[in-house]
Amino acid sequence: MTRNTGTLARSMASQFRSIYTSITIVLIILPLLSALPLASMIVGITRIKQCPIQPKIPMYMIVFGAVGFALCVVIISVILSRVFCCYKSRDTARCEGTTLWTCSGAIPLLLLFFAWFIVGCVWVFNVRGQVQFDNPDQPDYCHKSLYNFAYCLLIAQYNVIFLICCICYAFGQSNSKTSN
Numbered sequence: 001m002t003r004n005t006g007t008l009a010r011s012m013a014s015q016f017r018s019i020y021t022s023i024t025i026v027l028i029i030l031p032l033l034s035a036l037p038l039a040s041m042i043v044g045i046t047r048i049k050q051c052p053i054q055p056k057i058p059m060y061m062i063v064f065g066a067v068g069f070a071l072c073v074v075i076i077s078v079i080l081s082r083v084f085c086c087y088k089s090r091d092t093a094r095c096e097g098t099t100l101w102t103c104s105g106a107i108p109l110l111l112l113f114f115a116w117f118i119v120g121c122v123w124v125f126n127v128r129g130q131v132q133f134d135n136p137d138q139p140d141y142c143h144k145s146l147y148n149f150a151y152c153l154l155i156a157q158y159n160v161i162f163l164i165c166c167i168c169y170a171f172g173q174s175n176s177k178t179s180n
Contacts, residue, residue, distance in 0.1 A: 033072040036153075041065025043149050051142035054127045057150050060120040064153065067113050074106045117157055124150045 044061025051057045124147070133144040 030072065030076055033075065034069055037065040037068030037072065039065075040068065040149070040153060043146055047143045047146040050136070051146055052138075053131050053140045053142050054123050056123050057142065058146060060116070060123055061146070061150055061153075063116055064113075064120065067109060067116060071106065071109050071113060074109060078106070117154070120150065120154055124154055 040061045042065075044058040044065060048058045048062075049055075127140075127142070128151070130140050131142045131147055132138065132140050133142065133147070135141055136143075
């Protein structure tokens with residue numbers, strides 16, 4: 001009987017460590033994931049009327065921030081549901097169902113995020129050669145930090161898309177080699 005109690009205690013301690021580690025990782029990742037969308041929203045809101053050459057750029061920043069933050073919340077929800085559901089119960093069907101349900105909330109957000117990325121490219125890159133940052137009274141003016149933030153944000157998104165494509169290609173190549 002003491003042997004079963006000791007095994008149970010070790011098992012519970014192991015599960016507690018796993019959950020504790022996962023929650024700690026989530027609490028570290030959450031601020032990092034949400035910082036860029038929140039900064040984007042703040043810049044868009046504070047500079048809402050400061051881009052006459054393309055007044056939709058601040059709106060792009062606000063929506064990017066809102067959707068990006070919502071995606072962060074969904075990602076964190078997926079991680080937490082996996083941690084609590086899978087560690088709490090060993091029912092893999094229930095765990096997969098919970099994860100699938102949680103991930104289904106990310107699909108519309110990802111589609112909106114990608115569509116909004118394309119819209120942002122059109123709005124920001126179309127005025128690239130015409131924008132000036134010195135005279136706010138001119139129709140070709142845009143606040144420098146607003147425009148540069150939006151521009152750099154789009155370039156960063158291109159880089160992330162490229163990185164994801166490279167990872168998917170490499171993963172596909174490694175899977176095809178192991179199946180042959």
